[in-house]
Amino acid sequence: MGAGPVRLTRIRLTGRGGQGIMLAGAILADAAMRDGRHVTETQEYGPEARLGATKAEVILSDAPIAFPEVGQADILVCLSRDGFLKYGGRIVPGGLRLVEETSVSEEALDRDLCRFPWRERARHLGLELTMNVMAIGTLQAVTGVVSEESLEAVIRERVKAAYVEANLTALREGERLGSGVRAPVVSPEGKRREGSRHGFNDLQ
């Protein structure tokens, strides 16, 4: 908004109730705060006790954030099909979309999506519920919008002691999945270009 370029990243996390989207948003926002960024985190869910599409929105900025709602997101992280259908649309042209591979239908496959087997890997590691943290790990590896150290610190602090190691394992697995990805990212002018692993911040 104000004069001069401000590094600003708008992230939308979406999935279905019970997948830990709210917690993922809280972890991401907390880590960004530890990195010294200005940050807001908002959330939306339906009246259902469980299931139903949910979203958490995190804005990271180098300046105070006036309006905490994300209109067009720079980055979408999606864990479920209903989340994709309800909240997957409002993305800047060419924005980065990291999605769970089973959450998009066949007909959407030709779109420019980065698909990851978070669910299968989380199941394989023994705790499907850590899929949310795995996705955050991938987001970290692909974009570098938050530091690995801050994410680890937040998980150690926020997650119940018995589940800390499982979540750290999921975080690292997510980072491994994302480490080879050269994500298409968008410059402020809207031109698409290949991003380096830590390129996303630099482009903002």
Add this chain to the structure above:
Amino acid sequence: MALRMTMGNEAAAMGALAAGCDFFAGYPITPATEILEEMGRRLPARGGVFLQMEDELAAMAAVIGAAWGGARAMTATSGPGFSLMQEHIGYAALTQTPCVVVDAQRGGPSTGLPTLPAQGDVMQARFGAHGDRPAIVLTASSVWEAYAATRQAFALAERHRTPVVVLLDAVIAHMREPVEIFDLPPPGRAPWPGSRTTKPPFGRHPFAPFGGGRDPIVVTGLSHGEDGLPTTGSGQAAERILKDSITAIAHDPELASGVEGFYLDDARWAVVAYGITARAAQAAVESLRAAGVPVGLLKLHVLWPLPEAALIHLADRVDGILVAELNLGQLVMPIRAAVAGRTPVEFVGRADGLLLAPEEIGARLRTGSGSVVTEQGGRRDA
């Protein structure tokens, strides 16, 4: 500076504890439940009392009873529960019972849009109870302000001996922002200054004070005279008490100064907003200012009593006012009345569970200010 990501509801609970709140009774409801949960976690450990009641009527009744016993008492709810509480809020007002009600607003009426934000309880917070009464209603547009407003609510309730409402909305209630870690006072029972042990009877009216002592306490839903006893026949004494209370609130400088200005010095048009909508309005104003459009924002921290002096002062200096709120036109009505034709008052609002976006507010501000700017310098924004 130690920062902590904090949810608005959590901040409201911390504000209450910082003010010495030692009693909470409530009934869970989205989007206010985290206040109840936070009080349930913290109050017993601090020697306070936490009660989950069977419904919101009982919750508000328990709060009033606790205040009579000398407690700093609070409840928290959302629209449907707030409706149920109106009977007892009126009772608290008539019995001059200091207490705090947090209402995290969601889409209504009735069950409505139970998880989505709204600002539709603004008039209910003022006029929801029958009869005339004094009313203080605060609001917040950030996590920090949710803390500050709730803390302030206790001081105002105590000073004016009346229920004070803090209006949040679903977004502010559930939003997380970094705030400085709150220092809480040491746990312990801090009696209201109005209690028998610390203060002579309340204000000008020697209505029986609350909070212990051996003397019998008279509390009644009948209008009372200055002796605290029910009035029979003439209601003049009761009316005088109401009038004095309403006047005292209208002249409280702390309430009158419950506004905050952004870019108002040379603004031709100003948006008036509060709560989450003030955040959108601020973004809109910053964006338009960057484009050279002279607009500003008057953000309200106090909704009732309406900060009329500030609004009139603003109206005398701008070419128009845009009121933005998440309802179909509530606070705009008394604002129009206060401005009384000094300047045009436009309205933008919605009640579909979505937020007003900065672009939406900005477009309306451009429409308002555009013609003016065109006359001055050929600029055309509208």
